[in-house]
Amino acid sequence: MDIKAIQTLINDEMNSVNQLIHAQMRSDVALVNQLGLYIINSGGKRVRPMLTLLAAKAMGYQGDKHVTLATIVEFIHTATLLHDDVVDESLLRRGEPTANAEFGNAASVLVGDFIYTRSFQLMVGLNNMEVMRILADATNIIAEGEVLQLMNCNDPDTAEASYMQVIYSKTAKLFEAATLLPAIILERDTATQEAMKLYGMHLGTAFQLVDDVLDYRADAKALGKNIGDDLAEGKPTLPLIYAMQRGTPEQVAQIRHAIEFSDGLNYLDDILATLAQTKALDLTMEKAQLEADRAIACLNFLPDSPYKQALVALANIAVQRDH
Numbered sequence: 001m002d003i004k005a006i007q008t009l010i011n012d013e014m015n016s017v018n019q020l021i022h023a024q025m026r027s028d029v030a031l032v033n034q035l036g037l038y039i040i041n042s043g044g045k046r047v048r049p050m051l052t053l054l055a056a057k058a059m060g061y062q063g064d065k066h067v068t069l070a071t072i073v074e075f076i077h078t079a080t081l082l083h084d085d086v087v088d089e090s091l092l093r094r095g096e097p098t099a100n101a102e103f104g105n106a107a108s109v110l111v112g113d114f115i116y117t118r119s120f121q122l123m124v125g126l127n128n129m130e131v132m133r134i135l136a137d138a139t140n141i142i143a144e145g146e147v148l149q150l151m152n153c154n155d156p157d158t159a160e161a162s163y164m165q166v167i168y169s170k171t172a173k174l175f176e177a178a179t180l181l182p183a184i185i186l187e188r189d190t191a192t193q194e195a196m197k198l199y200g201m202h203l204g205t206a207f208q209l210v211d212d213v214l215d216y217r218a219d220a221k222a223l224g225k226n227i228g229d230d231l232a233e234g235k236p237t238l239p240l241i242y243a244m245q246r247g248t249p250e251q252v253a254q255i256r257h258a259i260e261f262s263d264g265l266n267y268l269d270d271i272l273a274t275l276a277q278t279k280a281l282d283l284t285m286e287k288a289q290l291e292a293d294r295a296i297a298c299l300n301f302l303p304d305s306p307y308k309q310a311l312v313a314l315a316n317i318a319v320q321r322d323h
Contacts, residue, residue, distance in 0.1 A: 163236065215227065
């Protein structure tokens with residue numbers, strides 16, 4: 001099952017999510033409307049809300065609260081993107097200028113705050129304290145992950161464990177919430193909740209690991225951002241950590257300098273050669289595949305259905321994609 005088949009499977013529900021997104025982005029403040037719709041219409045894959053809808057349908061949900069949950073998840077993700085691009089000083093996302101490049105940093109941060117708070121207004125409307133707790137915790141942990149990543153920036157001594165904590169917090173945690181929440185509104189048992197939570201966590205981890213590989217391996221046009229952006233920002237991602245564990249003293253010194261001074265683009269070709277020679281990208285992809293396999297194993301309890309097949313397919317797509 002490819003991504004188009006998955007999208008077709010939940011087309012009606014995704015249309016409802018998109019309608020709710022646009023309805024909730026309306027504001028009397030013109031700039032909120034303009035900037036909010038700019039990022040929402042910027043061509044994202046909507047993976048996180050898709051996961052919420054598929055998980056709900058795979059467990060037999062018949063109501064409409066999953067549409068609200070999916071919208072909340074997408075709003076939280078959108079807000080983090082607005083803030084991330086300001087922190088990272090990014091100018092390109094999904095092949096288009098970032099919101100901060102178009103509207104300025106102040107507007108991006110403030111509209112990000114608007115979208116965060118709108119998500120909490122939607123949560124209140126669900127009148128479910130467990131849903132509120134999960135999403136409040138997820139939002140807080142995402143913020144912690146961003147701070148931890150900021151602390152790791154320009155630190156060539158960042159350990160693999162610290163890197164993994166960053167990607168759990170800033171990426172996998174929201175995937176985890178996206179797939180756990182349908183089990184909560186269905187009032188499923190603890191074992192089911194844990195299985196769906198772990199599915200999202202492992203899938204989100206695989207997704208971010210692949211993203212970090214694509215920063216060095218993908219075609220810039222397909223990726224929608226410049227190759228080597230992480231290197232330019234001094235981010236010690238897993239491919240660089242692996243390369244430093246396996247490279248020659250000269251190669252290690254070069255990577256350490258690139259991380260510490262955020263000037264790796266000046267010798268990107270050399271670092272790409274080091275990544276290839278040390279098989280750092282291949283090793284990271286192996287770790288991503290392991291995480292995807294673990295995610296799929298978490299779905300064993302579900303009865304077979306097109307929705308379960310779609311969840312399995314998304315785990316495979318996460319590691320096979322080129323952007």
